Amino acid sequence: xxxxxxxxxxxxxxxxxxxxxxxxxxxxxxxxxxxxxxxxxxxxxxxxxxxxxxxxxxxxxxxxxxxxxxxxxxxxxxxxxxxxxxxxxxxxxxxxxxxxxxxxxxxxxxxxxxxxxxxxxxxxxxxxxxxxxxxxxxxxxxxxxxxxxxxxxxxxxxxxxxxxxxxxxxxx
Amino acid sequence: xxxxxxxxxxxxxxxxxxxxxxxxxxxxxxxxxxxxxxxxxxxxxxxxxxxxxxxxxxxxxxxxxxxxxxxxxxxxxxxxxxxxxxxxxxxxxxxxxxxxxxxxxxxxxxxxxxxxxxxxxxxxxxxxxxxxxxxxxxxxxxxxxxxxxxxxxxxxxxxxxxxxxxxxxxxxxxxxxxxxxxxxxxxxxxxxxxxxxxxxxxxxxxxxxxxxxxxxxxxxxxxxxxxxxxxxxxxxxxxxxxxxxxxxxx
Ligand SMILES: Nc1ncnc2c1ncn2[C@@H]1O[C@H](COP(=O)(O)OP(=O)(O)OP(=O)(O)O)[C@@H](O)[C@H]1O
Ligand SMILES: [Mg+2]
Numbered sequence: 397x398x399x400x401x402x403x404x405x406x407x408x409x410x411x412x413x414x415x416x417x418x419x420x421x422x423x424x425x426x427x428x429x430x431x432x433x434x435x436x437x438x439x440x441x442x443x444x445x446x447x448x449x450x451x452x453x454x455x456x457x458x459x460x461x462x463x464x465x466x467x468x469x470x471x472x473x474x475x476x477x478x479x480x481x482x483x484x485x486x487x488x489x490x491x492x493x494x495x496x497x498x499x500x501x502x503x504x505x506x507x508x509x510x511x512x513x514x515x516x517x518x519x520x521x522x523x524x525x526x527x528x529x530x531x532x533x534x535x536x537x538x539x540x541x542x543x544x545x546x547x548x549x550x551x552x553x554x555x556x557x558x559x560x561x562x563x564x565x566x567x568x
Numbered sequence: 569x570x571x572x573x574x575x576x577x578x579x580x581x582x583x584x585x586x587x588x589x590x591x592x593x594x595x596x597x598x599x600x601x602x603x604x605x606x607x608x609x610x611x612x613x614x615x616x617x618x619x620x621x622x623x624x625x626x627x628x629x630x631x632x633x634x635x636x637x638x639x640x641x642x643x644x645x646x647x648x649x650x651x652x653x654x655x656x657x658x659x660x661x662x663x664x665x666x667x668x669x670x671x672x673x674x675x676x677x678x679x680x681x682x683x684x685x686x687x688x689x690x691x692x693x694x695x696x697x698x699x700x701x702x703x704x705x706x707x708x709x710x711x712x713x714x715x716x717x718x719x720x721x722x723x724x725x726x727x728x729x730x731x732x733x734x735x736x737x738x739x740x741x742x743x744x745x746x747x748x749x750x751x752x753x754x755x756x757x758x759x760x761x762x763x764x765x766x767x768x769x770x771x772x773x774x775x776x777x778x779x780x781x782x783x784x785x786x787x788x789x790x791x792x793x794x795x796x797x798x799x800x801x802x803x804x805x806x807x808x809x810x811x812x813x814x815x816x817x818x
Contacts, residue, residue: 458645461622465639466662466715476658480649563648564697 406442414439414500418507439500440493447489451482484559491552572598572633572719572751579627588614590776601752603766607810611777612755616721637719640712644704646696652707653679653692659714682710701728719751759802781805
C-alpha cells in the first residue's frame with residue numbers, strides 16, 4: 397500500500413537529477429549553505445526511501461509469524477524484527493543516496509557560487525575553468541573521484557559486507 | 569479435566585485452492601501429549617498454525633487455552649541476524665509478562681540454561697547459518713521452551729537429528745512435559761516416535777485432511793510385544809493412507 401501511494405512519486409524523484417533543485421533552492425534560501433544541504437537532501441532521499449520500501453517488501457512473511465508467536469506487540473515487531481530485517485536494504489539505499497548526493501553537491505557548487513557559501517571542490521573546479529588552468533581542473537576532478545571512492549570503500553562497503561556476512565548471505 | 573485445545577468441525581482452505589482440512593474435530597486435554605501423523609502435504613502444519621492462531625479456519629470453531637501456544641516451526645525459523653543465544657533472549661524478552669524475567673542478567677542466565685538443555689552451550693554465539701540443521705532445530709526447541717506458554721506445538725522437530733541426540737532430546741522433552749505439565753502437540757512422520765512419546769496418536773488423511781484414526785497409548789503399550797503390535801497397526805493404516813495418494817506425487 398505504501399509502495400502504491402509513494403512508489404511512482406519516489407521513482408520519479410529518483411530520476412529527476414537533484415541539480416534541478418538548485419534554482420529553487422537559491423530562490424528559497426539564497427546563496428547560503430542551506431541551499432547546498434537542501435540539494436544534497438533531495439538527492440539522497442529518494443534512494444534511501446526506495447531502499448526502505450524495497451526492504452519492507454522483502455521481509456519474509458515467516459518473520460511476522462514468528463514475531464506473533466513470540467508475542468511481539470506492534471512496537472516490538474517493528475524495532476526488533478522489521479528494522480533488523482530491512483537493515484541491509486536500508487544501507488544499500490544510503491549508499492546509493494550518497495552517490496547521488498555527492499554528484500549533485502559538485503554540480504550545485506559549480507552552478508551556485510558566492511554569497512555566504514563555503515568553498516568546495518566544485519568551486520575549485522569552477523575557478524579552474526575561469527582561469528583556464530587545466531592542472532587545477534584535473535586535480536579537482538581527481539580529488540572528487542578519490543573522495544567518492546574512499547567513502548565507498550571505507551564506509552559503505554565494510555558495513556554492507558558485515559551485514560551480509562552475519563546473516564549468512566555472503567561467503568565470509 | 570479442562571481442555572487446552574478444542575477443534576469443532578473445523579474446515580480450512582486457502583484462497584481458490586481445494587479444501588485442506590475438512591470437518592476436523594478433536595479435544596486435547598490440559599497436560600496431554602498428542603502426536604499427529606499423516607502423509608506429506610495433508611495439512612499437519614496448517615493445523616498447528618490454526619492452533620497458534622496464525623491461520624483462521626474457514627469453517628467451524630477453535631478454542632485454545634489462555635496463554636496460547638508456543639510454536640516450534642518445521643524449518644526452525646530463527647532470526648538470521650541474531651546468535652543462538654540472542655534468539656532465545658529475544659523470546660524471553662517478548663515473553664516478559666508471562667515469565668516474569670525482567671533483568672537482562674537473569675534472562676542471560678535462563679538462556680544459558682536452555683542452551684545447555686539442548687546441548688548447545690558451546691555454540692551460543694554462533695548465528696543460524698553457522699549451525700547445522702539439527703542444531704538450528706535444537707535452538708528452535710530452546711526458544712519455544714523460553715516462551716513459557718501452556719501449549720507447545722512441535723512440527724517435525726527432530727527430523728534432522730542423529731539417533732543418539734534424538735533419543736536424548738526425547739527423554740529431555742518427556743522430562744519437561746512431566747515437570748511443567750505443558751500440553752504438547754507433536755507432528756511426526758515416524759510411528760515409532762509417535763508411540764514412544766504420545767499418550768494419544770491422531771492420524772490425518774489427505775485431501776481433504778480428516779482425522780481417520782485415533783489410538784490411546786498406555787504405559788504398557790510403550791514396550792515389548794504390545795508396542796510392536798500397536799506400531800504395526802498404525803503403520804499399516806498410515807501406509808494405506810499414503811498409498812492412496814501414492815500415484816500423484818509431484
Ligand atoms: N499459505 C498457503 N497457501 C496455499 N496453500 C497452502 C498454504 N499453506 C499450505 N497450503 C497447502 O495446504 C496443504 C497442506 O500443507 P501443510 O504444510 O499443512 O502440509 P503438512 O501436512 O505439514 O506437510 P509436510 O508433512 O510435508 O510438512 C498443502 O497442499 C499445501 O499446498
Ligand atoms: Mg508440515
